[in-house]
Amino acid sequence: MKLFKSILVLAAAFLAVFGEAVFSGPRHWLGAQIDLLPALMIYAALDTNIAAVCLLAVFGGLGFDSFSANPLGLTILPLLAVGLPIFLKRDLILRELPFAQLVLGGIASAAAPLLAVLLLLSAGKPPLLGWGSLWQWMVMTAGGAVATPFVFAFFGWCDHALGYKPVTETSFRPDREILRDRKKI
Amino acid sequence: MFKQKNYIGPGIVVLAAVLILSLPPSAASHLKLAIGSLFLPLLGLANAGRQLPADLADSVLSRHELLKEIDSLRLENQELKVRQLQTGAIEQENEELRMGQESLFKQPWKLKVADVVMRDPANWWRSIEIDLGSRDGITPNLAVMTTEGLAGRVSSVGLHRSQVVLIGDPNCRISALVEDPAHDVGILSAGGPFDSSLANLTYLAGGANLKSGQQVVTSGIGGIFPKGIPIGQIVDSREVEFGLYTEARVKLNANPGALEEVYVLMP
Numbered sequence: 001m002k003l004f005k006s007i008l009v010l011a012a013a014f015l016a017v018f019g020e021a022v023f024s025g026p027r028h029w030l031g032a033q034i035d036l037l038p039a040l041m042i043y044a045a046l047d048t049n050i051a052a053v054c055l056l057a058v059f060g061g062l063g064f065d066s067f068s069a070n071p072l073g074l075t076i077l078p079l080l081a082v083g084l085p086i087f088l089k090r091d092l093i094l095r096e097l098p099f100a101q102l103v104l105g106g107i108a109s110a111a112a113p114l115l116a117v118l119l120l121l122s123a124g125k126p127p128l129l130g131w132g133s134l135w136q137w138m139v140m141t142a143g144g145a146v147a148t149p150f151v152f153a154f155f156g157w158c159d160h161a162l163g164y165k166p167v168t169e170t171s172f173r174p175d176r177e178i179l180r181d182r183k184k185i
Numbered sequence: 186m187f188k189q190k191n192y193i194g195p196g197i198v199v200l201a202a203v204l205i206l207s208l209p210p211s212a213a214s215h216l217k218l219a220i221g222s223l224f225l226p227l228l229g230l231a232n233a234g235r236q237l238p239a240d241l242a243d244s245v246l247s248r249h250e251l252l253k254e255i256d257s258l259r260l261e262n263q264e265l266k267v268r269q270l271q272t273g274a275i276e277q278e279n280e281e282l283r284m285g286q287e288s289l290f291k292q293p294w295k296l297k298v299a300d301v302v303m304r305d306p307a308n309w310w311r312s313i314e315i316d317l318g319s320r321d322g323i324t325p326n327l328a329v330m331t332t333e334g335l336a337g338r339v340s341s342v343g344l345h346r347s348q349v350v351l352i353g354d355p356n357c358r359i360s361a362l363v364e365d366p367a368h369d370v371g372i373l374s375a376g377g378p379f380d381s382s383l384a385n386l387t388y389l390a391g392g393a394n395l396k397s398g399q400q401v402v403t404s405g406i407g408g409i410f411p412k413g414i415p416i417g418q419i420v421d422s423r424e425v426e427f428g429l430y431t432e433a434r435v436k437l438n439a440n441p442g443a444l445e446e447v448y449v450l451m452p
Contacts, residue, residue: 021314054198084195127310128311140308
């Protein structure tokens with residue numbers, strides 16, 4: 001079951017990265033492209049295992065950087081930095097609540113680009129920054145926050161539609177059945 | 186909660202990231218293009234999806250509209266034929282002048298059309314990917330244009346695709362010349378992150394007399410871009426560093442945010 005979820009998350013990351021590179025609707029309408037990888041990372045951290053979190057950071061990050069002018073491998077670290085603490089503390093998080101998902105998605109979507117820009121600045125490759133970047137950051141945060149509950153709902157639906165259900169044992173035991181008919185002794 | 190196995194995986198990931206980040210630029214560029222090529226099947230699907238509405242629209246065009254279009258094309262064709270006669274004479278005159286002063290005139294530009302297939306998903310860069318690669322003769326640092334003017338330069342080349350950094354990206358600095366009486370030369374550098382149609386022209390001479398609407402073209406200094414490619418027009422200017430030099434905002438002719446088709450200027 002976990003393997004199915006992990007594969008599904010990686011496939012979604014593959015499509016999300018491709019979609020971000022090909023469809024630039026949000027960039028035209030809102031002035032910034034929305035990144036779905038942090039939202040996926042929140043789902044992976046809360047609902048899958050550490051292997052899926054690591055694989056998502058690696059493949060999502062490499063895919064994103066392959067289309068971007070970022071140095072290759074740069075996005076891996078912010079994604080991991082966002083996913084790992086949530087994975088470690090996931091027992092304390094009310095992951096079922098859409099509000100919690102929204103807040104976590106917002107925090108992750110705000111933190112990941114900030115960390116990426118910090119890494120770029122510390123690597124001596126200053127990106128395109130200005131007052132407009134604040135608006136872009138807000139759009140990315142809000143977009144990621146709104147997308148996260150949908151990501152959970154989508155994977156929930158996939159899990160329900162495509163995943164198998166473990167057979168549950170009933171409490172019925174024939175040897176303890178109370179027979180209530182009138183038998184002749 | 187703090188199991189050791191929870192740290193082994195992330196440790197390996199961090200190590201892998203550091204190793205990839207420390208790869209030599211050429212290896213990283215090749216690896217980047219190799220990873221990008223994994224998305225090629227999806228690219229074909231996306232192109233087909235984009236083409237579908239146009240195909241559907243074509244299939245439902247009425248006969249009346251088609252005839253109207255044929256008529257307008259016929260008129261346009263006649264007009265172009267007349268213009269061709271005029272340009273024939275101008276071309277001959279131009280050729281004679283070229284023969285006389287060969288060193289002053291350069292060969293006409295050799296252009297290759299390319300489609301923009303992807304855009305940078307990161308908001309802090311301005312780059313695109315085009316569907317021409319090394320098999321089409323593309324090499325790094327070739328100028329990329331639109332019919333309106335300069336768009337950027339090729340930064341890295343794969344077999345089938347190339348990455349182009351656009352004007353306004355911090356990695357694309359161009360020596361530009363203002364077509365004013367003084368022919369001021371400056372460096373066209375990154376603009377703001379929000380409006381992609383504006384870029385900054387810096388390091389112009391202090392006290393440069395710039396006016397709104399003056400044309401900005403490539404200066405030819407630096408060897409990457411040929412001289413005279415239109416870039417844009419001056420919007421406004423201001424003196425910086427206590428009048429040491431002048432900085433101007435340039436409205437770009439080619440809007441980097443809306444590129445669909447570009448031309449690569451071949452050597």
